[in-house]
Amino acid sequence: MKQILLITDGCSNVGLSPVVAAAHAKSEGINVNVVGVLDQGDVGELGASEIEEIARAGGGLSRMVNMRQLSQTVQMMTRKTVVQTIQLAVQKELKQVLGNGSIEALPPEKRGEVVRVIDELGETSGLKVALLIDASASMKPKLAAVEEAIRDLMLSLQARQGKSEISVFHFPGSRHGDDCVMDLAWTSHLNGVQSIFPKLQMAGTTPTGPAIMQVVDYYRQGQNDMSDYSRRARNETDGMMGDYVV
Amino acid sequence: MTTSFKLELRRGSVVVGKWRMGRYRIERLLGEGANGKVYLVQRDRDWLAMKIGADTVDLQSEINVLKSLDKQRSLETFLYDVDDLYGPDGREYPFYIMRYVRGTTLASYLKQQGPEWFPLVALNLLGKLAKLHKAGWVFGDLKVENVMVADYGHVELVDYGGVTAKGKSVRQFTEIYDRGYWNGGSRSADPGYDLFSFAVLCIQLHEPKRLHALTKELLPQNRSTSELMEIADNCPGLKPVSGWLKRALMGEFADAAEGAEAWRALMHRRVTRNSPGMPGWLKGLAATSGLLLAASMGWLLLDLFL
Known part of the structure; x- marks a missing residue:
């Protein structure tokens, strides 16, 4: 299971629309969740509707929260999305077997076993969450809470039985041409990580869309490594077969 | 959410x-x-x-x-x-x-009936948890709001949304009762997780304001079980059980049955010793035991009812 969790406090203002980028992510099998963090006021109507739409396009959830609720929200969203991802997959199977797609349509006494399977898979399946943090100037006072939420999420994921990894990115990048910067590559623990965002340069633009695309690329690279590996393996087998076939 | x-x-x-x-x-x-x-x-x-x-x-x-x-x-x-x-x-x-569980929430029960009910209610609660642990489950979301108390300290747990099979990740929890939140251990469901929450619950019952203040003033990385212990140590109502709380926070009990045994032994020892520094609720217990002639007999009888 693959997720991107975007934490932001406002509107994107540069480059590709984040809604389009989120739809790209979804087509790659990555769910996009969005948390909008509020100051005293709110993120503004424009920001709020963008946040909601990014999540909808990315097949994920969106929430507006204040800093105090951030850890809990991030943790619950990730968990909920895991269940929903598995539920969708199981419902697809149900569709083929029963000719109807929803668990709600089953009589209550038949739901138990299906949900038991969903729970089991949700607990044991591998999970990758890429956290994408808006580090534009207005986010600066919130980064400590964001870091705390990331550590808290790692703690929850470590309790799962399945393999769980996170990676962390922030945007915009400090150099020109970088839409986002990786702070932490895939890892399943934060032992020894003193600070996730050391001396961050806060820049003014908010290229949310391009940043999402870059994270999707990062996911794809991981896959490419895998497929390179399997291609190589296949070639080797082919070679061996060739010797035998002639 | x-x-x-x-x-x-x-x-x-x-x-x-x-x-x-x-x-x-x-x-x-x-x-x-x-x-x-x-x-x-x-x-x-x-x-x-x-x-x-x-x-x-x-x-x-x-x-x-x-x-x-x-x-x-x-x-x-x-x-x-x-x-x-x-x-x-x-x-x-x-x-x-x-x-339907008739009763009031734990906090209001103690307010109405008096704090001398605390040791018994807590013991009954440990008994409930022990049953769950024995069956392979962990309650998960243990907090004041999820404990109902009926007459004579009869305890029922409500809201089973957090109940998790041992070894899996706790399904639902509340931050201030959470072992992970206090940097006291993992969020995996093991009996020690419930006992940690139980210890926080005891502190929450006696020092709700200080506990709340602590969550506000501490930086996340500075939250620790010793901060919790400090509240317990400085609370007269918790003094008799502070050693027990420490063991629960450190994860020293194998499960709630062992915790209940230690809790019971603690009550017993304090009552029979009749120490001068004994708080009100223990004196109440001692008096009850006195009515039953021998203090130890009283505890034996009480054992039978539990």
Whole structure:
């Protein structure tokens, strides 16, 4: 299971629309969740509707929260999305077997076993969450809470039985041409990580869309490594077969 | 995260199950949890509790837990009915019917009946947890709001949404009761997780303001079990059990049965020793024991009732 969790406090203002980028992510099998963090006021109507739409396009959830609720929200969203991802997959199977797609349509006494399977898979399946943090100037006072939420999420994921990894990115990048910067590559623990965002340069633009695309690329690279590996393996087998076939 | 759940059922309205046609008259709202609402309902002459969920899969996994508990308990049935209902908004909502637990919340019980009930109620609560642990479960979301107390300190746990099989990740928890939040260990379901929450619950009952203040003033990386211990050490009401609390916070008890045993032994020793620094509620216990002639006899009798 693959997720991107975007934490932001406002509107994107540069480059590709984040809604389009989120739809790209979804087509790659990555769910996009969005948390909008509020100051005293709110993120503004424009920001709020963008946040909601990014999540909808990315097949994920969106929430507006204040800093105090951030850890809990991030943790619950990730968990909920895991269940929903598995539920969708199981419902697809149900569709083929029963000719109807929803668990709600089953009589209550038949739901138990299906949900038991969903729970089991949700607990044991591998999970990758890429956290994408808006580090534009207005986010600066919130980064400590964001870091705390990331550590808290790692703690929850470590309790799962399945393999769980996170990676962390922030945007915009400090150099020109970088839409986002990786702070932490895939890892399943934060032992020894003193600070996730050391001396961050806060820049003014908010290229949310391009940043999402870059994270999707990062996911794809991981896959490419895998497929390179399997291609190589296949070639080797082919070679061996060739010797035998002639 | 419950903002999407807006269902409201009016007092006196009758709900009919979609599949099994059970008829329930709504009496009043008993409580709202993380993933649903609980109403007091009447069926024929019986008072029952109806939990309505916002999400079918969520509620069903709670039902699965209750079902396996029912199997293990053999005597007291928990789950009476499982069905869907049509809300006033035309949407379908899943629900289940369970036993109605008469009683008040832990905090208000102690306020009404007096703090001398605390050691016994706490012991009964440990007994409840011990049963769960023995059956392979961890309660998970243990907090003041999820403990109901009836007459004479009889304890019932409510809201099984956090109940998790041992070894899995805790399904639902509340930050200040959470072992991970205090940097005191993992969020994996093991009996020690519940005992940690139990210790926080004891502190919450005696020093709610100081505990709340601590969550506000400490930086996340500075939250620790020793901060919790400091509150307990400086609270006269908790002094007699501060050693026990420390062991619970450090994860030294194998399960709630062992914790209950130590708790009981602690009460026993304090009462018989009759130490001058004994707080009010222990004196009350000593007096009770005195009425039963020998203090140790009293505890033996009490053991029989537990």
